[in-house]
Amino acid sequence: MDTKIFLELLCNNKGVSGYEHTLKDAIVSAFNEFTDDITVDKLGNIMALKKGSSDENNVKIMIAAHMDEIGLMVKDVEENGFIRFTNIGGFDPRTILGQEVIVHGKEDIFGVIGSKPPHLQEASEHDKAIKMEDMIIDIGYSKEKVNELVSIGDSITIRRTMANLQGTRIAAKALDDRAGIAAIYECVKELSKMKHEADVYFVSTVQEEVSMAGALVSSYKIDPDIGIAVDVGFGTTPELSKSDSIELGKGPGITLGGNIHPTLRKRLTEIAGEYNIPFQMEISPGPTGTDARAMQITREGIPSLVLSIPLRYMHTSVEVVDMVDIKHTAKLLAFFIASISNENLEGLLCY
Structure with a gap:
């Protein structure tokens, strides 16, 4: 399925926090084509596993994007x-x-x-x-x-349906964070063309907007070596300073702050440079307010990252994103995942 069509299907649907079950069939159907196993837990998190090429003791990477809307x-x-x-x-x-x-x-x-x-x-x-x-x-x-x-x-x-703006930009309700679901869907399509050692869990989480409960329980179950939240960041508008926002069309924001593992973040920026993928730096000195917060403090702690898709007018019914940023987010994730192996994981997790 085309990623934009998939995103439109999600945004035009309903799925307020705690009522996300209406999205299950669409997400399971889309990811089923590119993954090896899909499970739905007791809270409604959808966990799609794409197995890596290594036979045993694979690195586990969890990619989370929340499907609930306000x-x-x-x-x-x-x-x-x-x-x-x-x-x-x-x-x-x-x-x-x-x-x-x-x-x-x-x-x-x-x-x-x-x-x-x-x-x-x-x-x-x-x-x-x-x-x-x-x-x-x-x-x-x-x-x-x-x-x-x-x-x-x-x-x-x-009551709102997705609208096409000029160029590659769209407006819709619930792009926070169904744009993230679209990005991880595009990522799994990219990974299907690559060789990767890691087992990758693409998780569509529930209840991020009210409690982050979905990320908490799914990361506890998966117990990944690396957790990555794909969410949205504040897109630049006239009243926002550049230091408080990220520009649409210039790639995802790579978050820098206390919620973020510094060595993994450095690796992510290196991958972006290596493959000429545009990105921006997003500053978040405290908890990011994303699923990464729940992942980071699950069990004995999970090294975490955040990728933010620039989005204007957050928490309104006319949120705006650029499909180009979704594509760049997916490519950066895919190349990063492909770069992680059993051999280099320990070094990447050291401070």
């Missing part, structure tokens, strides 16, 4: 049928007012997010952002009909 949840139904809701993950309330949504009840139900119109607001309210608790979802039904179809706890997603 979303909303039904918390109450008013007497007039309006739905009150809360957030799952880090939604900025300023970005959701006036949005079209899908309430995932007994069936998928279209609705809109509304609030008091500006004409009827008090003067003191005009300069204040409207709080999420003051918004409602209107699906057009009476309370009785709503209660037939909707239950407390049902998930809600923004």
Whole structure:
């Protein structure tokens, strides 16, 4: 399957943290063609293993990208049928007012997010952002009909389909981090053309946006020698300084910071230079807020790396990435994996 088509399939689907099971069939079907074994654990993590060429005691590399998206949840139904809701993950309330949504009840139900119109607001309210608790979802039904179809706890997603921008850029919801899933899918296709000693586990993790629980349990099960999180980084926009962001179209960000193993990071940059793959440096002095954080502190510790795909407008329904960056991320991962062997692993893990 073409990687962009696969990404569109994922982004147009639903899968709020804790409700990711709707993505399983698409991911399993895509990875099944290029991997040797796929398992799904009790939390819903999808682990696709591509075996290496060595017969025994293979190096184990875990590549993780999370499939969950931020979303909303039904918390109450008013007497007039309006739905009150809360957030799952880090939604900025300023970005959701006036949005079209899908309430995932007994069936998928279209609705809109509304609030008091500006004409009827008090003067003191005009300069204040409207709080999420003051918004409602209107699906057009009476309370009785709503209660037939909707239950407390049902998930809600923004109604959005992927759009092509100019050139190689796209806009969609849930590119954080389904762009990462697309990158590891492109990587496994690249690896199918290469010889590599390491056993590689491509893991589509759950619940990164709320707890990183998926990466925690899957890395505990796999117990890899190296863990790599593929996520998104803050794409440069006019209000962001270059030191706080990474440019679209100029390759993935290689993270530098306390969450990152320094020798492995150096090796990653060397591979990028060797194969003329563009990359950027991304500074993260503390925990990265990615699955690498969970991997790093699992068991007795797993040496970890982060590759970040530049993304604009993070945690909105119009996130933007460049497909070129996804391709470069995949190639860098593939060549890095191919460079790891039983013979050189110990030296790479030394400080």
